[in-house]
Amino acid sequence: MIASGGGKVAADCIFCKIVSREAPGEILYETDQVLAFLDIAPVSRGHALVIPKVHYETIFDFPAALGEDIITAMQLVGKAVMRATGGTGLNVGQNNFRDAWQLVDHVHWHIIPRFAGDGLTLWPPQGYDSPEQMVLLGRNIRARITEGKTEV
Numbered sequence: 001m002i003a004s005g006g007g008k009v010a011a012d013c014i015f016c017k018i019v020s021r022e023a024p025g026e027i028l029y030e031t032d033q034v035l036a037f038l039d040i041a042p043v044s045r046g047h048a049l050v051i052p053k054v055h056y057e058t059i060f061d062f063p064a065a066l067g068e069d070i071i072t073a074m075q076l077v078g079k080a081v082m083r084a085t086g087g088t089g090l091n092v093g094q095n096n097f098r099d100a101w102q103l104v105d106h107v108h109w110h111i112i113p114r115f116a117g118d119g120l121t122l123w124p125p126q127g128y129d130s131p132e133q134m135v136l137l138g139r140n141i142r143a144r145i146t147e148g149k150t151e152v
């Protein structure tokens, strides 16, 4: 892993590879600065991640000036995820270092749709019934973002 704070690309970082399209990702939303995609190990269906495209390891080396882009993406993607899944609640989470459950060393924010009485526990992940189910949900969420049908 390339040292933190460089704001570059880390060669062995799966999120950097999703940004560069070297690795597949069910991408939901993209700007010059941020990318949002479905988590491959969702704790609820529609669980998405919002990341800066540039590699920063934790919130402590993430430039605060990028926070507005991240919040804007979380608002847009969060509403679309709720609409696409029928979610009636939404958790946002952000973990730093292994002892706080950060599994990928590229700072990221979790968007987790919630449902009344879902009894959600954060581990183990719930997953999808099939890769196709994940792709279909991604298509549904993207369509809501594109069409502006994201009011909740």
Ligand SMILES: [Zn+2]
Binding pocket: 009, 010, 013, 014, 015, 016, 017, 054, 055, 056, 105, 106
């Ligand atoms: Zn990275």
